[in-house]
Amino acid sequence: xxxxxxxxxxxxxxxxxxxxxxxxxxxxxxxxxxxxxxxxxxxxxxxxxxxxxxxxxxxxxxxxxxxxxxxxxxxxxxxxxxxxxxxxxxxxxxxxxxxxxxxxxxxxxxxxxxxxxxxxxxxxxxxxxxxxxxxxxxxxxxxxxxxxxxxxxxxxxxxxxxxxxxxxxxxxxxxxxxxxxxxxxxxxxxxxxxxxxxxxxxxxxxxxxx
Amino acid sequence: xxxxxxxxxxxxxxxxxxxxxxxxxxxxxxxxxxxxxxxxxxxxxxxxxxxxxxxxxxxxxxxxxxxxxxxxxxxxxxxxxxxxxxxxxxxxxxxxxxxxxxxxxxxxxxxxxxxxxxxxxxxxxxxxxxxxxxxxxxxxxxxxxxxxxxxxxxxxxxxxxxxxxxxxxxxxxxxxxxxxxxxxxxxxxxxxxxxxxxxxxxxxxxxxxx
DNA sequence: GTCTATAAGTTGATAGAC
DNA sequence: GTCTATCAACTTATAGAC
Numbered sequence: 196x197x198x199x200x201x202x203x204x205x206x207x208x209x210x211x212x213x214x215x216x217x218x219x220x221x222x223x224x225x226x227x228x229x230x231x232x233x234x235x236x237x238x239x240x241x242x243x244x245x246x247x248x249x250x251x252x253x254x255x256x257x258x259x260x261x262x263x264x265x266x267x268x269x270x271x272x273x274x275x276x277x278x279x280x281x282x283x284x285x286x287x288x289x290x291x292x293x294x295x296x297x298x299x300x301x302x303x304x305x306x307x308x309x310x311x312x313x314x315x316x317x318x319x320x321x322x323x324x325x326x327x328x329x330x331x332x333x334x335x336x337x338x339x340x341x342x343x344x345x346x347x348x349x350x351x352x353x354x355x356x357x358x359x360x361x362x363x364x365x366x367x368x369x370x371x372x373x374x375x376x377x378x379x380x381x382x383x384x385x386x387x388x389x390x391x392x393x394x395x396x397x398x399x400x401x402x403x404x405x
Numbered sequence: 406x407x408x409x410x411x412x413x414x415x416x417x418x419x420x421x422x423x424x425x426x427x428x429x430x431x432x433x434x435x436x437x438x439x440x441x442x443x444x445x446x447x448x449x450x451x452x453x454x455x456x457x458x459x460x461x462x463x464x465x466x467x468x469x470x471x472x473x474x475x476x477x478x479x480x481x482x483x484x485x486x487x488x489x490x491x492x493x494x495x496x497x498x499x500x501x502x503x504x505x506x507x508x509x510x511x512x513x514x515x516x517x518x519x520x521x522x523x524x525x526x527x528x529x530x531x532x533x534x535x536x537x538x539x540x541x542x543x544x545x546x547x548x549x550x551x552x553x554x555x556x557x558x559x560x561x562x563x564x565x566x567x568x569x570x571x572x573x574x575x576x577x578x579x580x581x582x583x584x585x586x587x588x589x590x591x592x593x594x595x596x597x598x599x600x601x602x603x604x605x606x607x608x609x610x611x612x613x614x615x
Numbered sequence: 616g617t618c619t620a621t622a623a624g625t626t627g628a629t630a631g632a633c
Numbered sequence: 634g635t636c637t638a639t640c641a642a643c644t645t646a647t648a649g650a651c
Contacts (some may be wrong), residue, residue: 217633218635240448240453241452243450255638258627261625322533340407343586361583361587361599361602361607366579367582369575369582369606371582372577372578394570395609396572396610398609469618
């Protein structure tokens with residue numbers, strides 16, 4: 196019986212069994228936890244949110260949060276990142292080739308849509324974004340920057356003379372606060388209606404200084 | 406955020422001062438506590454703030470907080486009320502007989518001054534004002550209303566055709582967010598400078614719709 | 616100023632899914 | 634056989650009492 200020739204290549208990697216199934220299961224519970232965390236944290240804030248509440252709402256055990264995220268802080272950071280990816284992608288894609296006033300209107304409208312359709316994410320951002328203390332500044336600053344930069348850039352393109360470092364945040368703030376007012380107190384009004392009013396309020400950013 | 410154990414005794418009455426000397430002492434302690442609470446809560450939020458930290462920063466014993474305010478929640482409510490009285494009084498008084506664009510500019514400038522000179526109060530408002538859950542809505546809604554109403558009224562006076570229920574919040578948001586950006590990232594710029602840029606951004610609210 | 620009751624973050628050990 | 638979710642115990646921080 197001839198012996199097999201010596202190996203000339205490295206042995207095949209021990210294929211991880213059921214890799215896809217495990218990953219899918221893990222992703223599913225992570226999503227449940229993130230969704231629950233968004234709801235609870237939007238209402239109570241980071242410090243006010245207990246992992247017991249998140250676990251109960253998500254329908255998982257508290258230990259699962261640690262399996263998936265490692266700590267409360269990292270869960271929060273993942274939630275911020277997740278929410279921000281949504282926001283940034285939506286806002287950045289909104290102009291979609293448009294320029295000038297049409298581009299700004301698309302961004303304003305996109306933010307209003309997020310305020311309307313993603314209340315938990317919007318509230319989380321609004322509430323935590325303004326915490327300027329050292330505590331969260333490092334993790335939240337890039338988030339704020341990504342959002343504001345979309346406004347800055349679309350305004351700069353439409354009106355190169357604009358002082359975008361102040362005007363950008365101003366238009367962002369106008370849209371955000373008007374949107375919160377809309378969703379909370381006048382939900383019967385339509386998106387084009389509110390978009391038009393906000394654009395009418397800030398349209399002078401597209402015009403020469405006066 | 407540990408929830409307080411159930412009370413076994415009745416809460417201490419918000420003691421009515423017996424004599425003027427005592428009242429003055431009490432008022433001084435209350436002020437110190439309020440000031441410390443504003444600083445800590447602006448950074449950490451309500452739930453993230455421990456009364457130990459407030460007491461230490463204020464230089465008083467923790468028991469003094471209970472003597473003066475009765476509970477953490479009532480301290481927070483007093484802080485909100487105190488901050489709001491400042492804001493409302495300042496904003497409402499800002500027009501000082503002016504009308505039209507000058508009145509709006511005075512209000513915008515007054516809010517920017519508050520953002521610059523009262524950072525703790527501003528941050529506390531910005532962070533807690535947008536918490537829409539049932540938790541604080543009852544105590545914070547009147548606060549939001551008082552601020553926004555100043556903007557609504559001055560705009561309505563200047564331009565009766567304006568849709569103030571949306572435009573008011575929009576101008577408030579524009580000023581607040583631009584002010585935060587100013588204070589945090591461009592503190593070297595002057596108040597008239599920033600006031601001018603914000604007014605330039607929203608000046609169309611004073612003009613007929615277009 | 617000190618003490619207590621308690622809530623909530625964290626951590627293995629274990630059962631269960633794939 | 635691995636990887637994931639669960640549960641109970643541990644540890645710390647803290648609101649409120651005295």
